[in-house]
Every structure is written in structure tokens, then in C-alpha cells.
Amino acid sequence: MSNTLDNLMAAFAGESQAYQKYSAFAVQADKEGYTQVAKLFRAAASAEKIHAGNHLRAANKILTTKENLQEAINGETYEFESMYPPMIEEAQKSGNKTAERSFSMANTVEKTHARLYKDALENLGNNIAADIYVCPVCGETIVGNIPEQCPICKASGKMFIKID
Ligand SMILES: [Fe+2]
Numbered sequence: 001m002s003n004t005l006d007n008l009m010a011a012f013a014g015e016s017q018a019y020q021k022y023s024a025f026a027v028q029a030d031k032e033g034y035t036q037v038a039k040l041f042r043a044a045a046s047a048e049k050i051h052a053g054n055h056l057r058a059a060n061k062i063l064t065t066k067e068n069l070q071e072a073i074n075g076e077t078y079e080f081e082s083m084y085p086p087m088i089e090e091a092q093k094s095g096n097k098t099a100e101r102s103f104s105m106a107n108t109v110e111k112t113h114a115r116l117y118k119d120a121l122e123n124l125g126n127n128i129a130a131d132i133y134v135c136p137v138c139g140e141t142i143v144g145n146i147p148e149q150c151p152i153c154k155a156s157g158k159m160f161i162k163i164d
């Protein structure tokens, strides 16, 4: 059974990646004018998302919201404490500025996520209704009002995506 659990989590990771990859490929196909190919990529992406969700459910990794918030805090904290710092350092050393920026933006935003999740967990059941916005460039996540510009990457607040 533990082998099957490992397999489910490996398949979950693979399908999640395929979802992201095909979604990005769809945007590229649209840019190149291949609208039908873009549609096919989006269709396969949505199927891979379903597969990923099925695997995660089969692995019994979706618990109560209280437990899920704690899991989310743990994941985000691992990313900004242990995962990204050595990756940023390595990218700096090798002079890969694009990778360094990609890692650094994610690293900073994971701190925001951990904070917002902690706040949501502490106030579970009494969470105050508020708008939530995401920066389309760096992913910074803002609860409340859209800022003039992104505090992390300086993108215009006009570009922020409102989350339903
Ligand atoms: Fe995050």
C-alpha cells in the first residue's frame, strides 16, 4: 500500500506539471496563431488537472480545512526557509539572473502566503470577507485593496487579477 501511496504522489506531481506545461503551451500556441492547437492544449491541461485531483484524493491528502491550512503553512514555510534560499544562491553564483529573479519572487511571495494562511487559520470560522488580488507577474497576493503598484515587482496595480 505504501508503494501505491508513493505512486499516487508521483503521479500527482507529474499530472500537476503537465497541467502547468500545457497551459503555458496553449498561451504560446495562441500567440503563434494556432488557435485549434491552443484549444487542444487547454483541453488536455484541464484533463490533467482532473487526474491530479483524483490522485490527491485517492492518496487521502485532502483533510479538514483546519488541517489543510496547517499543511499549506508547512509547505510555504519549507519553500521560503529551506527550498528557495540555496536555489537563489546557486543561481546568483552561476550568473543566471532570470532564474534568480524567478526564485526570488516566489520566495518572497511564499512568505506572504504563509502569513495569510496563518491568519486564516487563527480566525477560522470568523474570517472577514475581503477582496483578494494576485499580481500576474510575481504572484504577490493582496487581501483588501489593490495597491498602486506591486510592492514586490513594481508591476502596475491595474494588472492585478481579482480572485473569486
Ligand atoms: Fe505560495
Ligand SMILES: [Fe+2]
Pocket: 135, 136, 137, 138, 139, 140, 150, 151, 152, 153, 154, 155
Ligand atoms: Fe508583483
